[in-house]
């Protein structure tokens with residue numbers, strides 16, 4: 001059942017693992033900057049432990065003093081001091097190690113955020129955001145324990161075990177051999193169990209990611225889910241994912257438990273065997289009783305560190321599972337920011353496509369089969385064509401959201417691949433087809449493309465995009481929250497917000513993907529005016545769905561199935577191009593009405 005859920009939740013491209021880059025060395029890379037703090041914390045904890053050990057010794061002093069009728073003052077003061085210092089160290093040491101653990105998590109999260117936000121658009125097309133969120137929050141959290149107490153605890157335990165073993169070898173080689181047989185047994189069992197802890201943890205974390213994805217899927221189309229009465233269905237899927245996470249978590253715990261048993265059992269068997277073999281040797285006079293007792297005490301003493309080491313190794317597996325999921329993201333392609341200098345052009349930007357061939361993926365059909373057009377100087381260029389012709393794709397390629405297969409996309413005569421990305425995009429104001437608005441205030445939405453905009457500039461674009469009325473209506477004006485994806489706005493309002501945002505960037509090239517029928521007649525007329533005003537100063541490219549827009553255009557590019565059919569003015573195209581005539585008669589007019 002669980003696998004069905006996973007499959008239904010969509011293919012997980014991040015699961016296509018990059019060749020194993022030794023996760024343990026990745027973990028070390030995360031932790032190495034914080035080793036000093038870890039060591040200090042470890043040393044303080046150790047000091048706290050020593051203080052705990054000497055406490056009874058000093059208590060003995062107190063009792064001796066009591067019976068000898070000596071002054072109690074000095075031993076009592078000493079005892080008090082040891083208690084206070086020991087307590088402080090025992091609290092401070094783990095605290096410092098926890099800080100180091102949090103610092104490691106912070107570092108990983110920072111680098112992950114930096115990566116996620118800079119991913120290529122094509123990568124994000126395939127990804128499930130909910131799963132990425134769980135990698136950033138839940139998986140990184142698993143690193144905290146590993147990077148703090150586990151490492152130090154494991155290393156201390158390992159040293160204590162090594163010391164104990166050396167002592168055993170020195171005490172009696174035969175008993176040492178008996179014990180070593182058990183050590184080998186523990187090691188072999190652990191080699192079997194530890195990878196299973198890691199796998200189960202990874203599966204469980206993956207199920208958490210699936211849950212995140214499913215939830216994100218529901219909230220991104222919440223009204224549709226409700227309108228489709230799909231709540232029960234969606235709840236069922238989430239429930240299944242939650243159950244999968246639980247089951248796999250239980251499996252991980254089972255293996256962890258087995259690891260504990262697997263450590264405990266052989267030590268106890270060793271205890272019995274040493275008792276047996278040692279007893280026989282004592283009886284035959286090959287060994288004295290004192291050595292046997294010393295050996296048994298050593299074994300007894302080693303139980304703690306062995307259990308501790310096994311627990312640390314189990315914990316390490318959990319951390320490694322998290323590292324793998326985090327590293328999957330690091331394997332995704334981020335955008336190249338590009339180098340070189342931007343052209344120092346001013347005024348309207350020039351755009352040209354030269355025989356551009358493009359497809360969204362190597363396994364997908366071509367969307368552009370050699371698109372060629374040019375648009376220079378101020379003015380309005382309209383793109384028309386049937387749905388799916390590749391109009392929106394033209395804008396995506398100008399923004400360099402995707403790499404083209406062949407040909408060239410140029411802005412200001414320079415191939416977009418040779419532009420520094422930030423400069424290229426700074427040149428452009430882009431209004432997407434579905435006019436996205438982000439969670440936050442209206443002001444945040446406007447200035448995100450131009451953080452340095454002055455109040456006067458903001459008010460100016462608000463006026464020009466005909467948002468003034470909306471701003472007046474909102475309880476806190478520009479500082480009103482407009483909800484997740486701007487749900488509290490109408491479609492037309494969202495579009496005007498997107499236009500205002502693009503204008504605030506003072507672009508030299510304005511790309512407008514007109515949404516159909518989002519605007520009423522008054523606003524449409526106003527926006528057409530705004531577009532024409534902008535076209536007075538800059539180069540405006542618009543995907544047109546309205547006849548009023550195309551008739552005002554200086555140039556119309558007719559796209560059909562990834563090819564430019566015709567270029568010309570409205571009058572010319574009505575005259576010459578059959579498809580355009582049909583479009584104008586049916587599609588554009590229908591919308592205009």
Ligand SMILES: Nc1ncnc2c1ncn2[C@@H]1O[C@H](COP(=O)(O)OP(=O)(O)O)[C@@H](O)[C@H]1O
Pocket residue numbers: 125360364367385386387388389390391392393394
């Ligand atoms: N991100 C994408 N991944 C894969 N295919 C896409 C993607 N975006 C668009 N397409 C496909 O590319 C073709 C052209 O899309 P588009 O440029 O959006 O057309 P339109 O002219 O309607 O704006 C369509 O067949 C569409 O299915």
Ligand SMILES: [Mg+2]
Pocket residue numbers: 391392393433513543
């Ligand atoms: Mg489109």
